[in-house]
Amino acid sequence: MALITFPRAKPDELTIVGLSFILDPVQEVTPTRGGKQIAADLGPTLWTAEMRSGQMEEDDFGIVRAWFDTLSSLEEFYGYDKLREYPVSYGAADFAAMTVGGNPFDGTCSLANVVDNGLTVQLNSLPVGFKLRPGDYLAFEYGTSDELRALHRVSAGGDADGSGELDVEVRPRVRTGWEAAATVMLYRPAARMVVMPKSYTETIIPPTFGEVSFRAIQTLGS
Structure with a gap:
């Protein structure tokens, strides 16, 4: 092996x-x-x-x-990008103190949908009020067997609502093959x-x- x-x-x-x-x-x-x-x-x-x-x-x-x-x-x-291991509003201690639905936040959320010709990513399962700002990153697996990795930088951000949902605009455009409920990485998002x-x-x-x-x-x- x-x-x-x-x-x-x-x-x-x-x-x-x-x-x-x-x-x-x-x-x-x-x-x-x-x-x-x-x-x-x-x-x-x-x-x-x-x-x-x-x-x-x-x-x-x-x-x-x-x-x-x-x-x-x-x-x-x-x-x-070593400059943005975490979203700019947070660090390791901040993530450790957050919860989602009563469970510890592990630095990931879920991909709910992609709209606007691949420019807007809709996220859920975030801590209430979670912030993503321009320059932050997100990454997720895609493809027929999750063999590909998407990395996107936030162009227009926002704060998660009371249901833990947040829409952000990203670049580059999201490629085809993404699936709803994919795990989205917010700590050290990588290509x-x-x-x-x-x-x-x-x-x-x-x-x-x-x-x-x-x-x-x-x-x-x-």
């Missing part, structure tokens, strides 16, 4: 001190004779990331090196990503320290 399964979680030893996490549309822009810009989507909009670690002690550096070794051949890992070839670099800092940096891109494959 394999000891390692994919997608892999980011090891705690990989402390990120430099990060960009952006949506990268695959578009072609063509100007008209009148100066108007015509855009055509050539493929799905995907999340891309650039990450740089802080200095790591020798033991931690070895763990991170070994983690990257396993991601060769475009094996997948879960990548997320399935691969390290871009030849982007991984490491620096040895004598006597026993190391740093790494790399680029990654979302994958929609299974």
Whole structure:
């Protein structure tokens, strides 16, 4: 039995001190004779990331090196925006103090519906008054056997009502294949990503320290 399964979680030893996490549309822009810009989507909009670690002690550096070794051949890992591990209004202690229907809140809710051509996500099973603000993230599995992972950033947020329901607008648009009642992750919402070839670099800092940096891109494959 394999000891390692994919997608892999980011090891705690990989402390990120430099990060960009952006949506990268695959578009072609063509100007008209009148100066108007015509855009055509050539493929799905995907999340891309650039990450740089802080200095790591020798033991931690070895763990991170070994983690990257396993991601060769475009094996997948879960990548997320370190800036928003939690929604901006909350932290770990806040989540621990919340309840849903008398039960402890575990950082997840349910997907009720998707409307407005994939731009509005309707959520339920949230703590009353729960806040999602622009820049927060949510993620959920989709596809015929939940083999795909959707990651969306909130464009217009709000507060959950007295029934724990909340509508938010997101980008990118929700793709087909979602199912009502899917579990929506609000803590460390992540995309399935691969390290871009030849982007991984490491620096040895004598006597026993190391740093790494790399680029990654979302994958929609299974």
